[in-house]
Amino acid sequence: MTAQFDTRYDAVVIGAGHNGLTCALYLATNGIQPLVVERNATIGGAVRSAELTEPGFIHDVYSTNQNLFLQSSVYDDYGDELAAHGLEFSTTEKPFCNVFPDGSALRIYSDTDRTNEELRNHSVADAEGWQELHDQFGHFQRTLLPLYEVSLPSASAVRAMATALHNTSIDKILADIRIVLSSTRELGTEYFETPEARALMACWGMHLDFGPDVSGGGMFPFVESFSDLEAGVSVATGGASSIVEALAGVLRDAGGEVWTNAEVTQVVTDDDRAIGVELASGDRIGARTAVIGNLTPTVLFDDLLSHHSLPNRFEAYVDGYEYGPGTMMIHLALDDLPEWNGPDDIDEFAYVHIAPYVEDLAETYTDSLNGLIPKSPFLVVGQTTAVDPSRTPDTGEILWIQVRTLPSTIEGDAAHEIEATNWDDAKTPVADRVIDKLEAYAPDVRELVRERAVLSPVDLERNNPNLHGGDSVTGSHHLRQNFLWRPFPGWSTYRMPVENLYMIGAATWPGAGNNATSGQLAAQRILNPGFGTKSLVATEKYIKQKATAVRNKLHFFY
Numbered sequence: 001m002t003a004q005f006d007t008r009y010d011a012v013v014i015g016a017g018h019n020g021l022t023c024a025l026y027l028a029t030n031g032i033q034p035l036v037v038e039r040n041a042t043i044g045g046a047v048r049s050a051e052l053t054e055p056g057f058i059h060d061v062y063s064t065n066q067n068l069f070l071q072s073s074v075y076d077d078y079g080d081e082l083a084a085h086g087l088e089f090s091t092t093e094k095p096f097c098n099v100f101p102d103g104s105a106l107r108i109y110s111d112t113d114r115t116n117e118e119l120r121n122h123s124v125a126d127a128e129g130w131q132e133l134h135d136q137f138g139h140f141q142r143t144l145l146p147l148y149e150v151s152l153p154s155a156s157a158v159r160a161m162a163t164a165l166h167n168t169s170i171d172k173i174l175a176d177i178r179i180v181l182s183s184t185r186e187l188g189t190e191y192f193e194t195p196e197a198r199a200l201m202a203c204w205g206m207h208l209d210f211g212p213d214v215s216g217g218g219m220f221p222f223v224e225s226f227s228d229l230e231a232g233v234s235v236a237t238g239g240a241s242s243i244v245e246a247l248a249g250v251l252r253d254a255g256g257e258v259w260t261n262a263e264v265t266q267v268v269t270d271d272d273r274a275i276g277v278e279l280a281s282g283d284r285i286g287a288r289t290a291v292i293g294n295l296t297p298t299v300l301f302d303d304l305l306s307h308h309s310l311p312n313r314f315e316a317y318v319d320g321y322e323y324g325p326g327t328m329m330i331h332l333a334l335d336d337l338p339e340w341n342g343p344d345d346i347d348e349f350a351y352v353h354i355a356p357y358v359e360d361l362a363e364t365y366t367d368s369l370n371g372l373i374p375k376s377p378f379l380v381v382g383q384t385t386a387v388d389p390s391r392t393p394d395t396g397e398i399l400w401i402q403v404r405t406l407p408s409t410i411e412g413d414a415a416h417e418i419e420a421t422n423w424d425d426a427k428t429p430v431a432d433r434v435i436d437k438l439e440a441y442a443p444d445v446r447e448l449v450r451e452r453a454v455l456s457p458v459d460l461e462r463n464n465p466n467l468h469g470g471d472s473v474t475g476s477h478h479l480r481q482n483f484l485w486r487p488f489p490g491w492s493t494y495r496m497p498v499e500n501l502y503m504i505g506a507a508t509w510p511g512a513g514n515n516a517t518s519g520q521l522a523a524q525r526i527l528n529p530g531f532g533t534k535s536l537v538a539t540e541k542y543i544k545q546k547a548t549a550v551r552n553k554l555h556f557f558y
Contacts (some may be wrong), residue, residue, distance in 0.1 A: 005276055005286035009035040012287040014264050014539035021247040022519030023292055028254035030527050032289060035242045039263035039497050045464060047514055049239025052453040053333035056393035058239040062383050064201040064400050068515040070234050074215030080249055085249035088237040090388035095228035096351040098199055099441050101342040106196055109303025109363055110232045129191030137226040140176050145169055146508045151493050151521045152484050180216035185358055195357050202361050206378045206404045208477045209324030211365030216479040228241055233350035235387050245431055267291055267304045274501040277523050290526045292502045296474055297321045297465045297487050300503055317488035325368040325405035326457030326470030330431055332399040333450040337383060350387050353380040354441055371411030373418055373430060376437055378404045382505050403434055408457055408469030414509045427456035474506035494522035
C-alpha cells in the first residue's frame with residue numbers, strides 16, 4: 001500500500017549542503033514552509049568538519065577556505081543571525097605561497113606593498129606583470145564580477161552588463177573578457193618572466209579542473225589570487241560545520257525543518273509536475289510549491305527521477321554532463337607544523353602550493369585524464385591551525401592536503417610503481433607518494449605525523465554522491481559547461497523541465513565554491529516566478545546599442 005503524503009510543507013529541499021540550507025532559509029523567511037532532508041547523519045555536504053584523526057582535532061573534511069561565504073549576499077543578509085548561532089571566522093593576512101625545489105618561495109601577503117616587494121626581489125618583470133594584473137582586477141570587479149551574483153540569463157545580468165558598458169570603455173571590457181578566455185599558461189606567459197611566477201595562478205586553476213592549457217582556465221585563478229591578496233584567507237572558527245549548523249539554526253528560527261538520516265529514493269511526480277519525495281523509510285513528503293534538489297544531474301535525474309520520462313534532448317544533456325578528474329583528501333594530525341625549506345614564515349600561510357612548475361601541472365592533469373596515477377600530483381597544503389589554532393585541544397597541529405588531480409578510475413600508474421587499479425587498494429600507496437613529495441619541501445613532516453586519515457576519490461563519492469568519481473567540484477567548469485551552459489544549455493536558471501522542480505548546488509551556475517549563490521537565486525525564482533525577467537526589453541535595447549559600437553570597434557566583424 002502506498003504511503004500517504006505528509007502535507008505540512010510547501011517545499012522540500014533534497015540535501016543539506018550550504019546551498020540547500022540557504023535556499024530553504026530564504027523561503028522560510030518569506031512565508032514558504034520548507035523541509036530539508038539529508039541522507040547522512042550530519043548536515044553540510046562538502047562543507048563539513050569532523051574529528052578524523054585524534055579526539056579534539058577538528059579537520060575540515062572537504063572545503064576549508066570560506067572567503068566566498070564570508071563575502072556573499074547571504075552573509076550580508078543573515079550575518080547577525082548566523083553569529084548569534086555561533087558562526088565566527090578566523091582570518092590570516094598570509095593567504096598563500098608557492099614553494100620550489102631550490103628552497104625558494106613566492107609569498108602572497110594581504111599587504112600589497114609587501115607582496116610587490118617579494119615579487120620585485122624575485123624579478124622586476126614579474127612584479128610589473130603582477131601589478132598590471134592587479135590593476136586589471138580592480139576593473140574586473142566593477143564590470144564582469146557582478147555577474148557572479150545574478151542568474152544567467154536574466155534582466156539583472158543584462159543590467160549589470162549595461163552598467164559596465166556605460167561606465168567604462170569597450171577596450172577595457174574586451175581586456176577583461178580576454179583574461180576570462182585565457183588559459184593559465186597563457187596568462188603566465190603574457191604577464192610573468194620566471195617559471196616560479198608563472199606557477200602562481202596555474203596552481204589555482206588546478207583547484208577546479210583547469211589544467212594549464214584549458215581555455216577559460218585563467219578566470220578563477222585571476223579572481224582568487226587577487227581576492228585573497230586583498231582579503232586574506234578565512235576559515236570558519238572551530239570547523240566548517242559551524243557554517244551549516246548556523247544556517248540550520250537560523251532556518252529553524254524561521255520555521256523551517258531539517259531532517260537527517262532521511263535518504264530520498266525518488267522525486268514523486270504527477271503527470272509532468274513534481275509533487276514531493278519518497279524516503280528510504282517509505283514515507284512520502286508532499287511539496288505544494290517546489291522540490292529543490294541540491295544535487296548533481298546524475299543523482300537527480302538518473303537516480304531520483306529514473307521513473308519519469310524526460311524530453312529526449314534533456315536526457316541527452318544529462319547523459320552528456322561531464323565530470324572532472326578526481327581528488328584525494330589527506331588529513332594529518334601533527335605534533336607541530338613542519339619546518340619548510342625556504343623563508344622562515346612559510347608555516348604561517350593558509351595555503352602552500354607544491355606544483356612546482358606549470359609543466360608539472362600539465363603532466364599531472366594529462367595523466368589523470370588518461371586514467372594514470374600521476375608521478376607527482378599537485379598538492380594544496382592547508383595549514384589549518386596556522387589560521388585557526390582552536391582546532392586542536394593541545395599544542396598539536398593540523399595539515400589539510402588536497403591532492404589534485406587524480407583519475408576517477410585507475411588505468412595504471414605513470415611511475416610504474418603502484419600495481420593496484422582500484423582506489424581501495426591504491427589509496428595508501430598514493431598517500432605515501434604524497435607524503436614523500438611533501439617531505440622534499442618540509443623534511444621533518446613525516447616524523448611529526450601523529451595520525452593520518454585518507455579519503456580517496458571513491459571515498460569522496462561514497463560519503464557524498466554529488467562528488468561523482470571523486471570530482472570535488474561536482475562537474476567540469478570548462479567553458480562549454482559553465483556560465484549560460486551550466487548545467488545545460490537553456491537550463492541555467494535552476495528551474496528544470498519538470499514543473500515545480502529546481503536544481504541548485506555546484507553543478508549549477510555559478511559553480512563550485514561556498515558562495516551559496518545558487519541557493520539564494522533559486523529561492524528568489526521560486527518566490528517570484530518572474531524574477532530576473534522584468535525590464536528585459538529596455539535593458540536589451542541599451543545593450544544592442546552598445547553592441548553596435550562593439551561591432552564597429554572590432555575589425556574582424558567587417
